[in-house]
Amino acid sequence: MTEHEECPSCPRCRAGICEIHRPVVGRREVAVFLVAGVLLLAGVLAGYFTPYPLAGTALLLAAAFISGYGVLKAGFLALxxxxxxxxxLISIAAAGAFLTGNPAEGATVLYLYAIAEFLEEYAAGRAERSIASLLDIAPQTxxxxxxxxxxxxxxxxVGVGETVIARPGDTVPLDGIVTAGASSVDQAAITGExxxxxxxxxxxxxxxxxxxxGYLEVRVTKPEEESTIARVVALVAEAQAHTSPTEAFIERFSRYYTPAVILVAAxxxxxxxxxxxxxxxxAFYRALILLVIACPCALAISTPVSMVSGITTAAHNGVLxxxxxxxxxxGLARVVxxxxxxxxxxxxxEVDDVISFxxxxxxxxAVAASLDSRSGHPIAEAIRLRAEAEGTVLQDVEEFASITGRGVRGKIDGATYLLGNAALFPELPGGAWWVEYDRLLREGKTVVLAGTDSAVIGLVALSDVIRGDVPETVAxxxxxxxxxxxxxxxxxxxxEAVARRIGIDECHAGLLPEEKVAMVERLMDRYGLVVMVGDGVNDAPALARANVGVAMGAIGSDVAIEAADIVVMEDDISxxxxxxxxSEKxxxxVRQNVVAAIIVKLGIAGLAVLGLVSLWMAVAFGDMxxxxxxxxxxxRIGRPDAGS
Structure with missing residues (x-):
């Protein structure tokens, strides 16, 4: 056993995709198929074109044993x-072909079935290699x-706390925090950006x-086996162990399917x-054909190979x-x-409107920003940022006072000004300012009034910033x-105002965290499958309750990665x-594969009952x-345009 095989910290070992433990299928199998193929061809030629049919049968037996040893052994042990x-099923069909004087077809059945098994294993290995390729982008030194x-x-x-250096063009070797330097970093491999x-x-x-x-010095915060990319690979590999409802149904179906086929063949x-x-x-020969065509190989692999292809494609695009x-x-949900x-x-x-009277x-x-200069409230911060952007000069404020629940007041250049909500101006008559104030409120904005003891001089309207791709995503x-x-x-x-701006179909407001959970449950009762999208922190209970919880921007959040069913690594709503x-693709x-497998097999099975197909044709077209x-x-799911 090599040193690597004993290493528990290898990310590939922990993910179950280490080539040392699970060699990639390839050269050995190809050699077996070449040798068996030559023997099969020689046996067929000897049987048909030489006066030594027993020699041909011997060659065909050798081809059958070499290519079909695995399936024959498995079939015998199962029986x-x-x-x-x-x-x-395959073992009975092959043995029956030899016993009924059709050795070429018996050997062909085992040979073609072995090739089909190899291709299925290769497809699964291709997905695993796709996962492993994520690890390959991280340098070894x-x-x-x-x-x-x-x-x-x-x-x-490299230990946690040590400083690693990344020069221009280098790949960052480990997760960490920048302690010196500045640069731009291509994160596409992890986030899809x-x-x-x-x-x-x-x-x-x-x-x-x-x-x-640029030049960067990075203080390491996680060892190699705990890096973000290693964890992504481990979780994606682990995801392959979870079966989908369709897979579970096919597995249950297969338990009864094979005995039923044997009974029908009898x-x-x-x-x-x-x-x-x-x-x-x-009749016996037709029954053998039915056994071969009834093998549910294509049906069995139709779902898992599609699902694994989808999962690995998503991982390469920043979705875990x-x-x-x-x-x-x-893919089945109709509500997000x-x-x-x-x-x-x-x-x-963010400040949307500044209206003056x-x-x-x-x-x-200037009045609003000056009065808010001493506050750390988010509204005050937004007003100061707007003033700074417009080059507004802040004024000194004297006799500053905070009025609980209403706002603030203070003197600027000897004049007293007030800044706050409408409760700060209870004695002032309505007018133009009230019309604008009411309009802005109906638009769902937060409105701050600025004025004196005798008049409102202006309104500042603010709203939460809507993310850039949200309207397009909702559409x-x-x-x-x-x-x-x-x-x-x-x-x-x-x-309601935010919902209108971005095109949301249905809005439920004023909800506490536990009320969001109850609302998700009601939506599940009404619509069936529900996908919940959130940041994975303050909405974690609702994410956990939904059929599928999707956490946004969780690249640095271990809590969100653990809590959600799906993690969008970058904070990109698109x-x-x-x-x-x-998922829909x-x-x-999956549906295409299942339907195609059933239709083709039923069609060839019907022809088999009528005696219109041979054994090797059943394997070549109905199985392999x-x-x-x-x-x-x-x-096809793994192509670059998948999901576009």
Whole structure:
């Protein structure tokens, strides 16, 4: 056993995709198929074109044993345990062909079935190699600052707290925090972002991301086996162990399917000779064909190979799907629920309108920003940022006082000004300012009044910033026939205003966290499968209750990665539309594969009963050919346009 095999910290070992433990199928199998193929061809030629038919049969037996040893052994062991597996069907069919004087067809059955098995295993291995390729982007060595110098060491020898160096063009070796330098970093391998992200002191960087043009020193925060990319790979590999509802149904179906097929084949041997005078050997041969065509190989692989292809494709595009059941559920769901703050909106107020009455707008903004200069409230911060952007000069404030629940007051250049809500101006008559105030409130905005003891001089309206791609994402979902719902703790007026702006179908406002859970339950009762999208922190209970919980922007949040069923690594709402499109495509491919497998097998089975197909044709078209078609269709999901 090598040192690597004993290493428990290898990310590939922990994910179950280490090539040392699970060699990739390839050269050995190809050699076996070449040798068996030559023997098969030689046996057929010897049987038909030489006076030595026994020599041909011997060659065919050798070809059958070499190519079919695995399935024959599995079939024998299953049969003595009275377990009717696919291997039993193939073994009976091959043995029957030899016993009825059709050795070429018996050998061909085993040879073609072995090739089909190899291709299925190769397809599964292709998905695993796709997962492993995520780990390959992280370098195996790192430049580390030690003893005042710079040394290059294996990444597994770098400890938490040490400083690694990333020069322009380098790939960041380990997760950490930038302690010196500034650059832009390409995070596409992890988050799916196409645009490099600016990084400076205090920003987090991740193993496998590429430093573009600057010099960075990074303090390591996680060892190699706990890096973000290693964890993603482990979770994606783990997701392959979760079966989808469709897979579970096919597995249950197969338990009864194989014994039923054997029973039907037995009846086909007995009934036609007795009822219709069909020769016994011909009836027996037709039964063998039925056994071969009834093998549910294509049906069995139709779902898992599609699901794995979808999961690995999503991982390469910054979406971590933690189970095949979640991928299928998203593809079937007709309702997507969004938490508002932090998901649809940035959770950051921004000044939308500055309206003045009898004074310049600049004066209103100057008064508001000056009075708010001593406050740390989000409203005050938004007003100061707007003033700073417009070059407004703040004035000194004297006799400043805070009025609980209403606002603030103070003197600027000897004049007293007030800033706050309408309760701060109870004695002032309505007028133009009241009309504007009411209009802004109906639009769902937060409105701050600025004025004196005798008049309102202006209004400042603010709203939560809606994320850039939200309207397009919501429109995309609606175009797919998906109902969109928004949950928020804000008041109904604010919630409805945001819903109108972004095109949400249904809004439920004024909800506490436990009320969001209850609302998700009601939506599940009304619509069936429900997908909930949130930030994975303050809406964690609702995410956990939904059929599928999707956490946004969770690249640095261990809590969100653990809590959610699906994790969008970057804070990009358009990834939700991508996820739905990919899931729908995956479900569609699964349905195509299942329907195609059933139709083709039923068609050839009907021809077999009538004696219109041979044994090798049943294997070539009804088993191996169909399996190839199913695999090829499933691998389409991994194409670059998948989910677009």
């Amino acid at each position: 003595i345990r009275l377990r009717f597996s696919i291997a039993v 790192a430049r580390v600052r030690r003893d005042g110098g710079e040394v290059t060491v294996p990444v597994e020898d 196409s645009v490099p992200v600016a990084k400076g002191v205090g920003d987090g960087v991740y193993a496998g991301t590429r430093n573009m043009e 009846l086909l041997i007995v009934v036609p000779p007795l009822a219709f005078g069909v020769p016994f050997l011909e 799907i933690k189970g095949r059941d979640s991928l299928e559920a998203v 629920v969004f938490d508002k703050t932090g998901t649809l909106t940035a959770g950051r107020l 009898g004074v310049p707008e600049a004066e209103v903004l 995309d979902l609606r175009s797919r026939g998906i109902r969109t719902v928004m949950l928020t703790g804000d008041n109904e007026r604010v919630g 990834r939700v539309a991508y996820l739905v499109a990919l 995956t479900v569609s491919v 050919g169909l399996s190839l078609a199913v695999i090829a269709n499933a691998l």
